[in-house]
Amino acid sequence: MTGVVGALVEAWDELRIHKLRVLLALIGVACAVAAITGVTAAVSMLKQAFQEQTDRGMGRPVTLMVNVYPAAPDATLTTDVDAVFAQVLERYSIEYASRQEWTQVQARFPDGTRQLQVQAVDQDYSVINRTVPVQGRWFADADVDAFSPTLVVNEAFLTSLGLADLSSHPTVQLGGQAPVRATVVGVLRNDWPEAEPTAFILYDQLHRWIGSDGNAGPPGQVTTAQSADPSMMQSFPAMQVWVPTDSATDIGDAIKHDVAASIPGWQVEVYPNTDGGDPIGDATKWVGIGVGGFALLLGGLGLVNIALVTVRYRIREIGIRRSFGATSGRVFFGVMLESVVATVVAGLVGVVIAVAIIKNIPIERVFGSQIDDMPPFPVSAALVGMACATAVGALAGIIPATVAVRVKVIDAIRY
Amino acid sequence: MSLLELTDVTRSVRLPDDRMLHILQGVTLTVGAGEHVAVVGRSGTGKSTLLNILGLLDAPTTGEYLLEGVPIARLSNRARTRRRGRDFGFVFQQFNLLPGRTALENVTAPLLYAGGRQFWSRTRLAAEMLTRVGLGDRLDTMPEKLSGGEQQRVAIARALVRGPRVILADEPTGALDVETGGEVMDLLDEIASQTGAALVTITHDLAVAARAERQYRLSEGALVPIRLDRHSDWVGDVPTLVADRSAMSERRLLPSGVDLGGPPDGPVAVHVDGEAHA
Numbered sequence: 273m274t275g276v277v278g279a280l281v282e283a284w285d286e287l288r289i290h291k292l293r294v295l296l297a298l299i300g301v302a303c304a305v306a307a308i309t310g311v312t313a314a315v316s317m318l319k320q321a322f323q324e325q326t327d328r329g330m331g332r333p334v335t336l337m338v339n340v341y342p343a344a345p346d347a348t349l350t351t352d353v354d355a356v357f358a359q360v361l362e363r364y365s366i367e368y369a370s371r372q373e374w375t376q377v378q379a380r381f382p383d384g385t386r387q388l389q390v391q392a393v394d395q396d397y398s399v400i401n402r403t404v405p406v407q408g409r410w411f412a413d414a415d416v417d418a419f420s421p422t423l424v425v426n427e428a429f430l431t432s433l434g435l436a437d438l439s440s441h442p443t444v445q446l447g448g449q450a451p452v453r454a455t456v457v458g459v460l461r462n463d464w465p466e467a468e469p470t471a472f473i474l475y476d477q478l479h480r481w482i483g484s485d486g487n488a489g490p491p492g493q494v495t496t497a498q499s500a501d502p503s504m505m506q507s508f509p510a511m512q513v514w515v516p517t518d519s520a521t522d523i524g525d526a527i528k529h530d531v532a533a534s535i536p537g538w539q540v541e542v543y544p545n546t547d548g549g550d551p552i553g554d555a556t557k558w559v560g561i562g563v564g565g566f567a568l569l570l571g572g573l574g575l576v577n578i579a580l581v582t583v584r585y586r587i588r589e590i591g592i593r594r595s596f597g598a599t600s601g602r603v604f605f606g607v608m609l610e611s612v613v614a615t616v617v618a619g620l621v622g623v624v625i626a627v628a629i630i631k632n633i634p635i636e637r638v639f640g641s642q643i644d645d646m647p648p649f650p651v652s653a654a655l656v657g658m659a660c661a662t663a664v665g666a667l668a669g670i671i672p673a674t675v676a677v678r679v680k681v682i683d684a685i686r687y
Numbered sequence: 688m689s690l691l692e693l694t695d696v697t698r699s700v701r702l703p704d705d706r707m708l709h710i711l712q713g714v715t716l717t718v719g720a721g722e723h724v725a726v727v728g729r730s731g732t733g734k735s736t737l738l739n740i741l742g743l744l745d746a747p748t749t750g751e752y753l754l755e756g757v758p759i760a761r762l763s764n765r766a767r768t769r770r771r772g773r774d775f776g777f778v779f780q781q782f783n784l785l786p787g788r789t790a791l792e793n794v795t796a797p798l799l800y801a802g803g804r805q806f807w808s809r810t811r812l813a814a815e816m817l818t819r820v821g822l823g824d825r826l827d828t829m830p831e832k833l834s835g836g837e838q839q840r841v842a843i844a845r846a847l848v849r850g851p852r853v854i855l856a857d858e859p860t861g862a863l864d865v866e867t868g869g870e871v872m873d874l875l876d877e878i879a880s881q882t883g884a885a886l887v888t889i890t891h892d893l894a895v896a897a898r899a900e901r902q903y904r905l906s907e908g909a910l911v912p913i914r915l916d917r918h919s920d921w922v923g924d925v926p927t928l929v930a931d932r933s934a935m936s937e938r939r940l941l942p943s944g945v946d947l948g949g950p951p952d953g954p955v956a957v958h959v960d961g962e963a964h965a
């Protein structure tokens with residue numbers, strides 16, 4: 273016990289006294305550990321940022337897209353597809369789902385009337401697709417039964433209204449012959465710089481106030497997808513459902529089977545959003561680890577070099593310690609432990625540097641978008657970095673420790 | 688039973704040209720607990736080799752070395768090292784303080800290799816020992832800020848801090864002026880007698896050697912018992928005791944029946960291993 277503590281005390285004293293030497297030797301090791309840890313963390317963030325970008329377009333993993341098509345050109349919908357969808361959701365206890373429909377609606381902007389691309393969704397769409405308004409809010413429960421439609425628009429829409437924010441509670445007139453005034457409650461970031469004005473509307477509100485064909489009707493008039501002539505519709509019934517990853521295939525097959533059985537003559541397709549695979553893959557991670565490992569090797573070689581020079585410089589001291597009763601094992605362990613303690617400290621410094629960089633990284637500038645669910649700092653990478661540093665320290669310590677043990681005590685004292 | 692006992696010890700080394708160099712030849716020496724023994728000799732006579740063998744830093748080529756009756760040849764390297772740390776305290780000519788460490792840290796260093804209470808109380812024990820050698824107010828001073836005498840005091844404190852049975856002092860006053868050397872030897876004698884440790888001093892300074900109860904001269908690898916007093920001096924390669932005839936007669940240093948000639952009250956020089964001259 274006292275032997276181990278004594279060796280640690282001795283190693284720490286040695287490092288304390290030779291701060292500059294230690295510092296020089298360990299810069300490489302600290303940088304290498306910072307590189308390994310930092311790159312791993314950065315790759316995690318990059319993957320998360322990319323995943324979230326993908327989620328915004330295609331939904332979180334695993335999101336199933338349920339599409340219904342007429343099997344023949346003259347097929348008509350005689351069944352309430354919304355009710356079929358609702359049954360399926362209940363049957364398989366699916367928590368998050370959103371019906372979807374795309375249509376064009378006439379909108380009156382200050383500079384004139386334009387055709388506005390509108391996407392009708394349910395509230396859960398924002399959860400499934402990580403839709404977070406930069407101003408205002410997403411749709412709330414109360415919006416479904418509101419006396420006028422509410423819109424969540426993109427920044428281009430707001431700019432077209434000649435506004436910079438929602439402080440004036442802007443409204444816009446939708447529809448041609450029987451227009452309805454919709455309130456803008458939230459603003460989303462543009463998907464790309466030159467984006468056209470677009471808007472989200474609640475699926476039920478679209479059918480209540482405007483209709484699938486984009487023509488607004490008087491308040492109170494209910495126009496559902498099922499009651500409209502399918503040939504006049506802009507799109508066919510569709511639904512996004514977010515399901516657990518491990519049961520996605522089974523649920524997808526079941527939904528396809530159940531919906532198809534409920535609407536004969538129509539074709540049902542269910543697509544998972546996971547077909548694209550992992551576009552980043554492990555390659556980046558391995559490149560990072562490779563670069564870090566190489567840096568660690570160079571740092572370790574520097575450490576060996578300086579440790580060897582130092583041991584020669586310390587031969588007399590080693591001899592004096594032998595006269596105190598330091599066994600050859602203790603001298604070996606002590607010199608090696610110096611190297612190990614030094615690299616562990618360097619490893620810690622490297623991890624702290626990595627944490628400091630990762631916590632202060634300008635995420636939006638680097639990754640192109642904000643990250644909603646920031647991945648946790650990769651503790652495993654930090655541990656791997658620390659373990660590598662310790663191993664390098666031990667390996668780098670073996671050579672000088674062997675030299676130290678071979679020193680003849682008498683010669684060492686007179687050195 | 689003697690504390691240290693060398694019997695017919697030799698130490699030889701092979702030179703690069705394959706010749707054998709016989710450093711020690713048939714050395715026999717016993718040192719009892721609490722004794723003060725001095726060994727004098729010119730440079731290169733094997734003094735330090737003898738000290739290294741006594742301190743378990745080196746091993747005899749032939750002969751027997753008993754440490755408290757135990758042949759050290761039977762001890763493993765590890766056991767020898769442990770006994771060296773526990774039973775011997777070294778005082779070197781060049782002090783050999785650890786660089787970059789304060790006086791307190793230097794005295795603490797040997798206790799890092801001790802066990803139990805000594806290890807855990809090392810800072811307190813080191814501070815007490817430094818206070819005992821008169822450096823209680825210089826605990827945190829770096830060696831290079833201390834005078835030569837103070838540095839040797841730190842070295843003495845370091846040699847004594849583990850409570851050794853034997854203090855081996857290799858030219859302890861070699862790097863000090865006469866006055867400071869005397870003070871250091873006073874301290875060494877005092878603390879050695881207080882702690883009951885045996886003191887083996889290796890020196891070429893006959894005045895320092897004269898403090899010991901027993902003195903030996905190492906010449907061409909052989910150890911010869913001699914008698915010295917504070918007036919002794921070197922004549923050529925031979926330590927010589929210079930005293931008046933009456934004092935020599937009183938101390939029975941004059942060989943009987945030898946006519947030295949010269950005036951009856953005049954000084955006489957006696958080679959300490961027997962031959963006397965007027």
